[in-house]
Amino acid sequence: xxxxxxxxxxxxxxxxxxxxxxxxxxxxxxxxxxxxxxxxxxxxxxxxxxxxxxxxxxxxxxxxxxxxxxxxxxxxxxxxxxxxxxxxxxxxxxxxxxxxxxxxxxxxxxxxxxxxxxxxxxxxxxxxxxxxxxxxxxxxxxxxxxxxxxxxxxxxxxxxxxxxxxxxxxxxxxxxxxxxxxxxxxxxxxxxxxxxxxxxxxxxxxxxxxxxxxxxxxxxxxxxx
Amino acid sequence: xxxxxxxxxxxxxxxxxxxxxxxxxxxxxxxxxxxxxxxxxxxxxxxxxxxxxxxxxxxxxxxxxxxxxxxxxxxxxxxxxxxxxxxxxxxxxxxxxxxxxxxxxxxxxxxxxxxxxxxxxxxxxxxxxxxxx
Numbered sequence: 001x002x003x004x005x006x007x008x009x010x011x012x013x014x015x016x017x018x019x020x021x022x023x024x025x026x027x028x029x030x031x032x033x034x035x036x037x038x039x040x041x042x043x044x045x046x047x048x049x050x051x052x053x054x055x056x057x058x059x060x061x062x063x064x065x066x067x068x069x070x071x072x073x074x075x076x077x078x079x080x081x082x083x084x085x086x087x088x089x090x091x092x093x094x095x096x097x098x099x100x101x102x103x104x105x106x107x108x109x110x111x112x113x114x115x116x117x118x119x120x121x122x123x124x125x126x127x128x129x130x131x132x133x134x135x136x137x138x139x140x141x142x143x144x145x146x147x148x149x150x151x152x153x154x155x156x157x158x159x160x161x162x163x164x165x166x167x168x169x170x171x172x173x174x175x176x177x178x179x180x181x182x183x184x185x186x187x188x189x190x191x192x193x194x195x196x197x198x199x200x201x202x203x204x205x206x207x208x209x210x211x212x213x214x215x216x217x218x219x220x221x222x223x224x225x
Numbered sequence: 226x227x228x229x230x231x232x233x234x235x236x237x238x239x240x241x242x243x244x245x246x247x248x249x250x251x252x253x254x255x256x257x258x259x260x261x262x263x264x265x266x267x268x269x270x271x272x273x274x275x276x277x278x279x280x281x282x283x284x285x286x287x288x289x290x291x292x293x294x295x296x297x298x299x300x301x302x303x304x305x306x307x308x309x310x311x312x313x314x315x316x317x318x319x320x321x322x323x324x325x326x327x328x329x330x331x332x333x334x335x336x337x338x339x340x341x342x343x344x345x346x347x348x349x350x351x352x353x354x355x356x357x358x
Binding site: 047048055068070073074075077078079080082 | 297302304329
């Protein structure tokens, strides 16, 4: 599983470097993202071509429009044209923003309240990248239902937020198996959907059920010894 | 052929809009966004409407004299959609420098008191644009 890429659009000003590095470290650790900026890769093309390529290959764009830098607005326009999810960050009141931000995900922040900013970033990223997790959640619910039915259990599913947090953690550590590897994906998902993940009996039961499915699949494969 | 005008909307630029629209019509290009933009700016879905207008146009003419963030954002969208644009800048621009994202583009510098020079140059650029787009 390739890590998802978050591209930062902000002015290249030396006093903002620490701010960027702080957010980069946080987003990489907490959300398992790969965070990049216009100066991350080596310059082989003109800067704007390079930034356009970066934007096109990113999964999420975060733009800080605090200082009303024209380059930032231009790059965010390119991101919009490429239909990328955008998070706008701004220190002023959003009503004073030079572009109408109400239809976008936006974060008003204060440099003296770092935890507040990080929390808002968490929410914005969950909202924007959450759709993929929602699909996994539905797959997992169906899987859990199958498990409950076949084993006569009544395991309660976790809330979506909890499930998503577990999947994100797993995504960072081992990566999400691709959909075509059914069993690997089921092994990955099922332990994350159970409501009480500390119940050893349930976990044993799940492992047993999954290994049974594995054997069935092996036996069912034509031409396999 | 259609061209989206991204020009500041106030009384002082009325004559610029009229002039640019006239040059476009003389070259059989339909100017878009002259009055429509005024309507959509009030709405919350402004960016989406501009986005739709941009898609329907073949190229864009924008005035970046004031480096208005809305104008710059729309130019970025035009860039991302692969729409060519013609950039206008007034001789009396406050900013001494051109933002770096526009370096390498051709500018039409105009005299805000006398558009005669702009009319002939813009006419030529629009003609070549109509041929290549």
